[in-house]
Amino acid sequence: MRIRVVSSREEIFTLNPNERLVHLAFRPSNKDIFGLVETCPKIEVIQLPKSYRRTVSKSIEMFLEMQRIQLLEGDVWGHRKDINEYYSIPSSVIEKIKEMKIEGRPAKEIEKKVSRESKLNPEMIAYILTKETPA
CATH class of the missing domain: 1.10.10 (Arc Repressor Mutant, subunit A)
Known part of the structure; x- marks a missing residue:
């Protein structure tokens, strides 16, 4: 199982539309999350670091809930994006x-x-x- 690590908002629009698990390593705006859901229609999980997770608006939480997309808190420990864009569990x-x-x-x-x-x-x-x- 692999988690796609996204380190910038510009990267969102270059993602494979089949991505199911995505870790955002930056503080996303509502627009970024809408863009991610639009770019990756099969997405099931969006993971954010704890400090960023707390800043997600209630409206985005409701939107993701309606889309049946889980918003999880967590990190990809020891992952180096320059070596691989995926974190493998x-x-x-x-x-x-x-x-x-x-x-x-x-x-x-x-x-x-x-x-x-x-x-x-x-x-x-x-x-x-x-x-x-x-x-």
């Missing part, structure tokens, strides 16, 4: 989630444990849980 993390789900562990426990071990936020773990391991 390690397969070991996905395997750990699958193992715990097979063991019958509750979703909240999986989110908490894997989040602590992988530095991914619990919301992203919850998304992976629903996408990679259908019930």
Whole structure:
């Protein structure tokens, strides 16, 4: 599973229309988010750093909710954009989630444990849980 890292508003319009997970590494305006949704009609998740997430307007939150797009808080730790434009979620993390789900562990426990071990936020773990391991 890969997250497309976008580091500037100019980059939004060069994205592949099939992107599903996008991390915005800049403080987006409402116009930037509308542009992202328009450029990537299949988008499912927009991830923002904690400090930027708090500045998103209620109207954008409602718009994304109506479009069924999740707005998550989180970082892509240790990612270097100059080397690769995608942050790959390690397969070991996905395997750990699958193992715990097979063991019958509750979703909240999986989110908490894997989040602590992988530095991914619990919301992203919850998304992976629903996408990679259908019930």
